[in-house]
Amino acid sequence: MRKRHALVTAYLLLLTVWADAQTVRLKYPPTGFVTERLSVSDLEIWKTIERIVFAEDKEGQSFHPTLRNLWQWVETSGHTVFIEFIKVRGVSNCTAGLFTIERFDPLGEHHIAVIKLNLTNINLAYVGPETRKPSGFVPFIGLAKQERYAEVLGHELAHAVHILTSLERVRLVEELVQQTNQMLLSKHSKRQKAHQITHAELSRRVAKRDELLRRLEEQAEQMEQVIWQELVKGKRLNSKLPSLAENKSDKREFGFAIRKIPSPDQTGKK
Numbered sequence: 359m360r361k362r363h364a365l366v367t368a369y370l371l372l373l374t375v376w377a378d379a380q381t382v383r384l385k386y387p388p389t390g391f392v393t394e395r396l397s398v399s400d401l402e403i404w405k406t407i408e409r410i411v412f413a414e415d416k417e418g419q420s421f422h423p424t425l426r427n428l429w430q431w432v433e434t435s436g437h438t439v440f441i442e443f444i445k446v447r448g449v450s451n452c453t454a455g456l457f458t459i460e461r462f463d464p465l466g467e468h469h470i471a472v473i474k475l476n477l478t479n480i481n482l483a484y485v486g487p488e489t490r491k492p493s494g495f496v497p498f499i500g501l502a503k504q505e506r507y508a509e510v511l512g513h514e515l516a517h518a519v520h521i522l523t524s525l526e527r528v529r530l531v532e533e534l535v536q537q538t539n540q541m542l543l544s545k546h547s548k549r550q551k552a553h554q555i556t557h558a559e560l561s562r563r564v565a566k567r568d569e570l571l572r573r574l575e576e577q578a579e580q581m582e583q584v585i586w587q588e589l590v591k592g593k594r595l596n597s598k599l600p601s602l603a604e605n606k607s608d609k610r611e612f613g614f615a616i617r618k619i620p621s622p623d624q625t626g627k628k
């Protein structure tokens with residue numbers, strides 16, 4: 359009888375330990391990139407992007423050092439960055455890519471963030487004079503499909519590294535950008551009352567948010583231009599890169615073709 363009691367106790371103890379481990383796992387996902395939100399086919403695309411990021415010449419020199427450094431920083435940062443792919447055309451808050459904070463750690467040790475890439479919008483992006491930046495840079499020009507994904511990933515990684523390296527910036531993004539967006543979303547719902555914010559206060563918040571977003575975009579766009587230059591240069595240096603970057607069935611997508619779609623307003627904003 360006593361023996362059976364001991365066995366039951368041990369079993370219950372084991373269950374408690376297992377449950378605790380699951381809770382910890384839920385509370386603290388692994389650090390670096392977490393791809394568990396990707397489907398099997400998405401994972402293949404992600405691996406192709408990874409191969410582009412780490413492509414190097416015969417001497418082991420990276421073709422895309424900026425992109426690779428940003429990637430490696432995230433992997434070793436101690437923060438979690440979930441990867442998600444969106445395949446819906448024209449989702450307003452994710453034109454090509456999006457970086458958001460899912461959980462802010464006040465100690466700055468383990469933030470949880472997410473990078474979303476809208477593959478459909480990237481595929482359909484208009485590339486031409488209308489999307490030329492003041493610096494002369496035209497996003498995506500000269501790049502194949504998966505290389506464009508890598509460019510957008512680079513833009514979002516630039517946001518990730520710039521924001522996650524400063525606790526103050528993470529706090530600002532969480533409080534000023536994301537909370538303001540939530541307030542705007544719930545403007546006409548009951549939840550607005552919970553915020554207890556006046557119209558004037560909300561307008562001030564939106565103005566501050568837009569100024570912060572402008573500064574963040576400026577930084578990410580500069581990095582994206584450098585990444586685009588490396589992608590184009592790497593492609594020129596390694597004529598084998600197309601077979602690395604593209605599936606055989608996608609060959610017609612490769613090259614310097616410019617794809618036009620009727621609505622240029624789908625592009626440019628990341």
Ligand SMILES: [Zn+2]
Nearest residue numbers: 517575578628
């Ligand atoms: Zn951006």
